[in-house]
Amino acid sequence: MTLSDEDKITIEKFALQNAVKYGKTPQLGAVMGRVMGACPHLRPLAKDVGPMIQHILDEVSKESPEEWQSRLETIAPELIEELNTKKEPDKGLKPLDVEEGEAVVMRFAPNPNGPPTLGSTRGIVVNSEYVKKYGGKFIIRFDDTDPQTKRPMMEAYDWYIEDCTWLDAKPDQVVIASDRMEVYYDYARKLIEMGHAYVCFCDGGDFKKFKDAKEPCPHRNQSPEVNLEHWDKMLAGEYEEKAAVVRIKTDITHKDPALRDFGAFRIVKTAHPRPEIGDKYVVWPLLDFEGAIEDHKLGMTHIIRGKDLMDSEKRQGYIYNYLGWEYPKTTHWGRIKMHEFGKFSTSGLRKAIEDGEYSGWDDPHLPTLRALRRRGIRPEAIRKFMIDMGVGETDVSISMDTLYAENRKIIDPIANRYFFVWDPVDLELEDGACCTVNPSLHPTENRGVRCIDVGSRLKVCSSDVESVKVGDMLRLKDLYNIEVTSVDPLMCKCLGDSMEDAKAKKMKIIHWVPDDGINVKVLAPHGEFTGIGEKQIVDELDNVVQFERFGFCRIDSVSDEDDVVAYFTHK
Template sequence: MLTTDDIKILIKKYALQNAVKYNKLPQAGSVMGKVMAAPELRTRAKEINSLVGEVLDEINNMSPDLWEQELNRLAPELIAELKEKKEPEKGLPPLDIKGLLVMRFAPNPNGPPTIGSSRGIVVNSEYTKKYKGKFIIRFDDTDPATKRPMLEAYHWYLDDCEWLGAKPDEVVIASDRIPKYYEVAEQLIKKGGAYVCFCEQEEFKALKDEKKACLHRGKDVEENLTLWKKMLSGEFKEQGAVLRIKTDISHKDPAIRDWVAFRIIKTPHPRPEVADKYNAWPLLDFEGAVEDHLLGTTLIIRGKDLTDSETRQRYIYKYMGWKYPETMHWGRVQIHEFGKLSTSGLKKAIADGTYTGWDDPRVPTIRALRRRGIRSEALRKFMIELGLGETDISISLDTLYAEDRKIIDP
């Protein structure tokens, strides 16, 4: 059994390795995670949590210049481990292109573009420039209730794209194209690939978890078409019915089993051109799947956490006889200075006066960077050099500031 002193040394090793790697005092949670990976220590979490605090205080009182020296004394193998880890390749890998390259960046305009958004804007536009392709901005704005679009955000996205040197070749607004989604939904019903379901959410979940079909799944095409038309005409109340894509009810992943393609939303859309024109609204996986086909998208770059979306969408493509676009995945990027800030959280903080607006220098938006005087070339280069690796990465804005200084004083 490890003594308290043994555990403190172990904590110090991992804490110093983290400090050397990121050149800053580590977070307690990061060190705890490494230490608690040892099975024999998992029952001593309370004790270890206290010891981590003590060790971090000790390291905080050391000069950062001595961190690597101390780590080398305690655990030279951890220094070697840091040096052996392959640095991710910088820049964008070449593509094997056959025909016209068509790529899209598809934001929900429920807030302005963030620093994270700039990665999608820059990388997609850079590839289409390099291979003389087509770059599309598509506003996925078909949720007027939960992720309600902001009217100003449509302009903000296009303005920030232009500032980044990524002016799109085409702009598409999904809420303008609802009839196209209705047409595809009707075709899917006729092919036996979709059905109207009246199950309560919890009722369907219970059946789905047991890999059982609900009683609505077996209705014939004509009945489903009649019910679908009633959904469109507004005869059902909100949450009264949904249109589901018929998949594999025994699929190993419950999220794939007969997923919802359309739901009834009575909240008017903020765009006056749309307002209360429609009752049935497509969910993102349906709308995005149809749009990628209609727009002729040939390559999609999406987060590795969205592989379920591709699996769901492929059912539509199979029913319709369409070819699914090539897909690449990348890992998440976390900016040290901002942590986890959601658009909804920022909206609330702006409303209560914590921030002065979407261009407040303390918020992670492109507009805020512009207000701080960051040059677009610096942000563009910063995002290109991140590359397309699937490993999640954590970076500091210091790198962006360094790129900006190079432009000012090359």
């Protein structure tokens, strides 16, 4: 087919607009989409139009950015105007309600029963970003006062600090709740003395009956002196687990049952995993009480919490009112759902790891920061991803592709390119066209070349040649054209290195690796891939590279035998 002059101008103007916008030669797909949208008559001919668009892009690539700008101003000045006026949708963080001269203090308060996941990362990034914006103080507070049900994991304390630092969210202060038990005991005693708290001996079922009936339990009206006596016995370990609970008095007739006389302390005789704590305490605060005290003691000015925790704020409000404190300014946000991971819990992941379902907390299947870091996701991409999401009460359902797109912008210009052949088969060249080729390390950045010695035998992907037949012609990328002369075994003859011939004859382009390449294993969320790669990959330890036609990968390890293990980053 032949394009009309008008079609050629349309292609050129969209190619130039893309080049001017991003400062580099456009990708075929980006321009193809704009062209097909503007030229519906070309859609049925997309297969034929693609090479023609690529030819125009090749011509554009020969020009400088100044020439792109000048030519676009000549043929489509309206697209220049579009670039100048088009606004990005509102993203990012809205201003906090901050009074003049107010010193902003914000916190992230994880339970350290596992490392940070993508879900908890939002709290780390957003709170730290607000503090940076207002020149305030960012606190990490470990809410580790449940040594039984959500038992802390010793390694997780350090992992949180490491991951926060990696995310450029290093805390100004680190607080561990289990170190501050005496503070919580002091306030419990004070509330009991004031008559705002009592020791309840009802079992759970009986108390629920009283609560549902909006009636006080038999212990609610005990005198402060009696309650203090029971409190001291609790601390001394004289009561068994579940025998006694300290409750905060509220409105027992409140319309919301969750706000009626809520629990503040319970007896847990399981030793805490921190050796300096161990079995030192048997009475542990529940999260609403511990968090209420700490937010005041640490001078919190602003809190961002999930909208599902609104009841916590209302319960804590009673404590603040009794003690004459002012509650911090609070913002709520909705849940995040990542399409690729669905619902998950840290405790569930921990059990799956213990059962051998995953190799560890950095397994590429997991949504932990440790796993994402090992895969080659950059902290700058994660920060931007979380900040752009903003703070709102609407639940957010989002794909990892959004994060991958941010990461791709960062790693694409710096990742060297290499061939990796997975599920390889042998390809023998009849005429033994031995040579040395030097493909570029990067298609647009001037960073040098690779040196590949080509012999008479190569490795290619089985999927690339599974349906070839004698007489078929293929293009070995960055090498030469070949014609299939035998299928079993696979043998070919060299046809020369003309790229024009390859385009004219519409040859399929495949990649390859010399027969003496290195062993490569790629661990990915969608499977494990083994194959052969270029020898120079061993020099890329801990770097992210792009395996052409496969995806970006981080080189995780290189053995003494030069065997490589890589973690898949994304396409």
